[in-house]
Amino acid sequence: MFDAQARTPVHILLVEDNPGDVRLTVEALxxxxxxxxxxVARDGVEALAILRREAPFEHAPRPDLILLDLNLPRxxxxxxxxxxxxxxxxRYIPVVVLTTSAAEQDILQAYHLHANCYITKPVDLEQFIRVVKAIDNFWLTIVCLPQNS
Incomplete structure (x- = not known):
């Protein structure tokens, strides 16, 4: 759990190729x-480069939480x-799958791959913002996360 009074930021990696969803997520957070x-990583290759701190991301902070879309380029x-x-x-960084797919196969596969949770993106703008705020509230104020290394 993070201290809401502390001014140390929580680091989130958003892996999302849709600019509209990126913008909405930024506003909600x-x-x-x-x-x-x-x-923000725009595809899976860039996300892994950030996580592994490969050039040009050598100084990227280790995220406390990853928001991951399933349908990405590359x-x-x-x-x-x-x-x-x-x-x-x-492996200990929580991964929240945040995607448009509600397919049972995708949900099962994500949990089989050890996703920490699976959320289907609402198409309604207000509902999308509510979902991101709920993720923020749950994962950043209620859940105890491991310390960053």
């Missing part, structure tokens, strides 16, 4: 109680999730 440092979210959860340095 701005309204939260916690100071958030949001980094490397999809399922592959990214599998790699994260197989990596001893990354």
């Amino acid at each position: 701005k309204e939260g109680k916690i100071l958030v440092d949001l980094q 490397m999809d979210g399922r592959q990214v999730l599998e790699i994260i959860k197989a990596d001893a340095q990354l």
Whole structure:
């Protein structure tokens, strides 16, 4: 759990290729109680480069939480999730799958790959913002997360 009074930001990696969803997520997180440092990866390859601190991301902070879309260019979210959860340095970072797919197969596969939760993105603008705020509230004010390394 993070101290809402502390001014140390919580680092979130948003892996999302849709600029509209990125913009909505940024706006929703701005309204939260916690100071958030949001980094955006536009595809799975870039997400892994950020997580592994590869050039040009050598100084990227280790995220406290990952918001992961499944349908991404270059490397999809399922592959990214599998790699994260197989990596001893990354596996303890909570991964929230936030995607448009409500397919049972995608949900089962995400949990099989050890996603921490699966959320289907609402198409309604206000509902989408509510969902992001709920993620912020639950994962950043209620849940105890492991310390960043």
